[in-house]
């Protein structure tokens with residue numbers, strides 16, 4: 069028989085209202101994946117859940133699973149609240165954008181401990197980075213996170229072989245590349261009509277560098293505003309080819325600047 073109680077920890081992705089006094093909490097739980105759990109009475113002022121089941125908090129949880137498969141949170145203690153990032157409008161917005169991306173890109177109860185670890189590292193890194201740090205560095209961290217989540221989701225191609233002839237491509241000699249259709253030099257020459265503009269190879273090197281590094285290292289990369297913008301465009305192209313809608317979270321920087 070399936071275990072009814074589960075002691076675990078989880079990241080709160082978002083909370084939703086449920087009736088007059090309850091909430092539904094969307095959680096990312098290691099070993100389980102994304103779940104929606106009911107928190108009874110969570111809206112009441114004297115609820116023990118008060119202030120704990122907030123987005124971007126990591127909590128110790130005692131979960132109960134009904135025979136029908138629905139989850140209820142019976143106990144909860146916060147482990148991490150990332151208090152400093154929540155004091156900063158840009159950081160808080162990017163954290164919410166990341167939680168939104170995780171929520172949209174994951175199926176229910178499909179475990180991905182890699183995704184949990186990556187998202188936790190993002191929150192820790194953005195939380196501990198200095199306030200006086202440039203806004204561009206914070207944004208670069210968000211871009212690096214996207215590269216790594218695209219990689220985990222299997223959306224980011226390996227960019228090592230040509231999608232037409234499957235020959236290995238050499239970044240050094242390639243005249244340019246496109247994130248959705250990696251072509252070798254020969255196939256590029258044979259295609260008289262390419263409906264898109266090619267990106268410089270430096271961006272391919274950058275992408276490969278950022279996909280394999282610890283997120284905290286990504287902010288050491290020096291990029292001009294124009295280069296950072298191009299990297300963002302490349303990521304938007306990759307997201308754009310997916311079926312799930314991401315524009316809300318990716319638009320967050322534009323919204324903040326408006």
Ligand SMILES: [Zn+2]
Pocket residue numbers: 230231232233234235251252253254255256
């Ligand atoms: Zn080829």
